[in-house]
Amino acid sequence: MIDKIMPDVEAAVAGVPDGATVLVGGFGMAGMPSALIDGLIAQGARDLTIVCNNAGNGETGLAALLKARRVRKVICSFPRQSDSYVFDALYRAGELELELVPQGNLAERIRAAGAGIGGFFTPTGYGTELAKGKETRRIDGRDYVLEHPIKADFALIKALKADRWGNLVYRMTARNFGPIMASAARCAVVQVDEVVPLGALDPECIVTPGIHVQRVVRVPKAQAGAPHIEPGREA
Amino acid sequence: MSAYKKMTRDQMAARLARDIPDGAIVNLGIGLPTLVANHLPKDREIILHSENGVLGMGPAPAEADEDEDLINAGKQPVTLLPGGAFFHHADSFGMMRGGHLDYCVLGAFQVSATGDLANWHTGAPDAIPAVGGAMDLAIGAKKTYVMMELLTRQNEPKIVERCTYPLTGIGCVSRIYTDHAVIDVTPEGLVALEWVQGLSFEELCQLCGAPLRPPA
Numbered sequence: 001m002i003d004k005i006m007p008d009v010e011a012a013v014a015g016v017p018d019g020a021t022v023l024v025g026g027f028g029m030a031g032m033p034s035a036l037i038d039g040l041i042a043q044g045a046r047d048l049t050i051v052c053n054n055a056g057n058g059e060t061g062l063a064a065l066l067k068a069r070r071v072r073k074v075i076c077s078f079p080r081q082s083d084s085y086v087f088d089a090l091y092r093a094g095e096l097e098l099e100l101v102p103q104g105n106l107a108e109r110i111r112a113a114g115a116g117i118g119g120f121f122t123p124t125g126y127g128t129e130l131a132k133g134k135e136t137r138r139i140d141g142r143d144y145v146l147e148h149p150i151k152a153d154f155a156l157i158k159a160l161k162a163d164r165w166g167n168l169v170y171r172m173t174a175r176n177f178g179p180i181m182a183s184a185a186r187c188a189v190v191q192v193d194e195v196v197p198l199g200a201l202d203p204e205c206i207v208t209p210g211i212h213v214q215r216v217v218r219v220p221k222a223q224a225g226a227p228h229i230e231p232g233r234e235a
Numbered sequence: 236m237s238a239y240k241k242m243t244r245d246q247m248a249a250r251l252a253r254d255i256p257d258g259a260i261v262n263l264g265i266g267l268p269t270l271v272a273n274h275l276p277k278d279r280e281i282i283l284h285s286e287n288g289v290l291g292m293g294p295a296p297a298e299a300d301e302d303e304d305l306i307n308a309g310k311q312p313v314t315l316l317p318g319g320a321f322f323h324h325a326d327s328f329g330m331m332r333g334g335h336l337d338y339c340v341l342g343a344f345q346v347s348a349t350g351d352l353a354n355w356h357t358g359a360p361d362a363i364p365a366v367g368g369a370m371d372l373a374i375g376a377k378k379t380y381v382m383m384e385l386l387t388r389q390n391e392p393k394i395v396e397r398c399t400y401p402l403t404g405i406g407c408v409s410r411i412y413t414d415h416a417v418i419d420v421t422p423e424g425l426v427a428l429e430w431v432q433g434l435s436f437e438e439l440c441q442l443c444g445a446p447l448r449p450p451a
Binding site for chain 2: 031
């Protein structure tokens with residue numbers, strides 16, 4: 001029998017090795033797998049490369065992981081936020097490597113990893129600092145930059161509902177990076193509000209098929225961390 | 236200098252909104268461009284795209300109806316209109332890169348005579364760089380409009396021969412809406428389409444850091 005439902009968060013994040021590349025879903029607090037990040041902090045892996053749109057704010061979630069000095073490198077599009085002071089301080093002190101990637105290139109690099117693409121030419125960033133040193137090509141009169149996939153050992157994402165096969169549905173803008181991150185990781189771990197019986201999800205509406213999901217853990221909403229919306233200047 | 240009144244931010248937004256036609260699919264960038272949403276003509280059906288996976292984005296909800304899972308690119312709570320849809324990030328940026336959006340409106344530090352855009356980084360050595368969706372948006376619509384003040388707070392021109400700030404995109408801007416004038420970027424250079432009453436064309440030219448031509 002296939003059963004991807006894990007008993008608790010500890011079991012869900014077990015086995016993340018030191019030096020792992022970990023994709024972390026979420027855009028702002030929407031889709032942020034807060035319980036799994038807390039689980040990763042407790043689990044203890046270090047020297048991590050974290051791939052996430054933002055680099056944490058306040059002192060919880062990713063910011064707490066950074067503060068615990070467990071991250072070597074961050075790959076993201078928008079680290080700077082009104083209260084991203086943990087990231088800011090570590091970055092300024094030279095204790096954290098940053099690879100800044102335009103948001104669409106970040107998403108496509110993750111998608112490419114999950115889809116078995118060896119690289120792709122994108123117009124985004126051509127002629128800018130963020131394309132420096134990268135291979136370029138003119139195709140049909142337009143200039144493109146070669147970008148490579150971002151493969152990962154683990155993905156930590158949040159969805160609304162899952163069944164024991166790992167089929168997922170999301171909720172509104174909390175979907176964001178979830179589907180592509182699930183497919184790009186060797187082991188995709190999903191925090192869900194609700195686990196439903198096999199067959200309960202409408203097959204026409206399943207967003208991430210279970211083939212991309214290895215572990216599911218139910219985190220009832222009240223325990224899912226204290227969600228708060230921090231209006232930032234940008235994405 | 237003759238006496239003239241610059242447009243307010245709301246007047247700029249209203250002016251720009253007039254140029255968005257019925258049926259258009261539009262992404263409004265963070266900051267100044269967000270104001271355009273308040274001025275879109277009510278008799279036109281215009282679909283707003285948000286980079287974090289929304290088409291058909293509606294206005295901000297009443298405080299009691301705020302939902303942490305329904306936010307815009309600035310991470311502020313929004314609503315979804317009937318007919319709206321959600322999708323993941325790669326699809327969302329594929330819509331931009333694939334040329335499916337009609338208009339994108341962005342703020343800017345500088346725009347060059349050839350439509351180069353600088354809006355993501357001042358290049359200051361101690362600044363934490365952050366790009367977000369700026370570079371994707373710059374090249375991601377059939378038309379990219381910039382909405383900005385004509386001058387910096389130090390009264391320096393933001394329309395320049397060549398951008399001195401790090402570039403966001405090359406030759407990507409089609410039109411610039413400022414508090415003094417609306418200016419088109421054409422293969423023949425910058426063309427002033429209209430400017431505020433009381434300002435002469437010669438005075439406008441002096442406020443621009445790049446050559447400007449009168450309307451044809």
